[in-house]
Amino acid sequence: MRTFRVELGPRSHPVHVGAGILDRLGELAVEAGIKPTRAALISDTNVAPLFANPVQTALRKSGFEVTTIEIAAGESSKNLEMLGAVYDRMIDTELDRNSVVFGLGGGVVGDLAAFAAATFMRGIAMVQVPTTIVGQVDSALGGKTAVNHRRGKNLIGAFSQPRMILADVATLKTLRDREFREGLAEVIKYGVIMDAPMIADLERDLDAILARDLNTLEGVVERSLRHKAYVVENDEREGGLRKILNFGHTVGHAIEASAGYGNYLHGEAVAIGMLAALRLSHLQAGLPTSDVQRVTTLIARAGLPFEMPRKWNSVDFVAALRLDKKRIEDGVEFVLVDALGHAFTKKLSFEAITSALG
């Protein structure tokens, strides 16, 4: 097990990455200063059958009085209606201000459970237990919590840090292939925006990663999380630096919104968004075509989409782009790279974005 701390003053918290560490969840939570009390384990219909029982056992062993709240798996659960249903269950369970929420699942469960915890009785403790790559390398860390609105992803949300993150890479063994591969988009992103040598290491290790070798995964998840932690530590509320994490996400979100949330997995939409961002980086910031090609090849090897979808430039797509949270007047603060490992933001007009993607 590898452990480090995210340093955020009073909101600092530990991160544990390891293989087969789910059964230490209760003990590590207590060690992180969480009092063993009433708890809700929020999970979904995919993950709960696999891990809710062992996790409940681990929590009870350490004195938590835990009830499981199961939501339907999938992005379509991440909305205000499901949030209302989760509140109802939290109240039925008689959670109080000292209670704690454990979010066990992927990004959807993590975002929804964390937003529910952040807004229940004006905020109760929350522990992230991500079981997908997207969750483990990205969404569990950083305190971004949210639900979707039919007009856009993550439009409703709050900043609220978890009290602990426990990423058990052994859970990644249970993912379907498509789900596993989508997470690699976020891993590749860290290399592109912050860590050029990581691109080379990913090229070297991709087969071991795809074979889900636990040692390799532990290293990759930890390296990704440390990058994310560095960014969040230096810009918790996304005033500046943190915006670089949106690399690939502006177009990615618009594709998800315009295609309907169900057609692409988040990581797949981000992969397409990264291709768009790389193309724009070439046009607007002189990123060499050889680097565009190199990352495109890595994305393709990871089994992710490596072409823009047909009909991407629909009225829907442009409307979705206009709803982006990073919108500023008639454009978007867009993340570009002028070299692998070096990202920055630049205001691009909607026209500049769409005309480059033709």
Add this chain to the structure above:
Amino acid sequence: MRTFRVELGPRSHPVHVGAGILDRLGELAVEAGIKPTRAALISDTNVAPLFANPVQTALRKSGFEVTTIEIAAGESSKNLEMLGAVYDRMIDTELDRNSVVFGLGGGVVGDLAAFAAATFMRGIAMVQVPTTIVGQVDSALGGKTAVNHRRGKNLIGAFSQPRMILADVATLKTLRDREFREGLAEVIKYGVIMDAPMIADLERDLDAILARDLNTLEGVVERSLRHKAYVVENDEREGGLRKILNFGHTVGHAIEASAGYGNYLHGEAVAIGMLAALRLSHLQAGLPTSDVQRVTTLIARAGLPFEMPRKWNSVDFVAALRLDKKRIEDGVEFVLVDALGHAFTKKLSFEAITSALG
């Protein structure tokens, strides 16, 4: 106009109290560092017809591009469904991360508008423009934002500070008598828990207050807000000191919840809750009966309920008490005073509370 700052580090913000200052809203907002940009003015069907036009004019004069979002007046609007409708309107208005929400109205509008702002795109700027006494002396200051759940008041919410508070006491002239009087419960509360001389001043000034003399009101609102600011500055997240502000609210909330939110105005329920808390303060902390009587007389003079309601001790009431956010295991952290002006909390069992109220 009287101005002071609530000192909360990066969340510090100015408070303006005066008569006829609504038309300075835009100018003062800009002075507080808010960029004139797209804005939503959230108000209700009682207040908007009176003040939305002059406020919009004041905002436009300073460069804000403002749209009014009107909700139905009353506590029953303070729920997740109305919140969802407000989000929809905020999205229709194309608010972005740099936009600002102005909440114009009483506690319901303030709490709902502030929660909507706190959770829209993970938090946008918010200005409180309270137009009731409860709003002006209590709910606008302190960053408590919330909506109700059918199982209890303010169960869903977040801490999020406004960027400015503007309390125009001239708006209090438009309140119906019952609405005006309910706010005095919160004013009396500050005297009871923090400021014994204020009780004497209220006894002296009550007639001028009830006649809505603007100079007297400006002084009373400012004195109340400064007390609230002192408490919030020293305990923003209600870890300790701030709990004393719940004086009268534990029983008050339970009465509101068990009687249905509509039967008592908030301040009326708090008045009853204060009577209960004074009786418990006598029994549990030796508060002299002469002080209990003195405050009871002041509450009666203010035209507030000064007797426990019949049938208060219903199954509903006890169930509502058990849902209190301040619940700790089998009791509640209850606010008592051992002398006028000196409050503290003590854990009381549900039995101790209900048996004293018989």
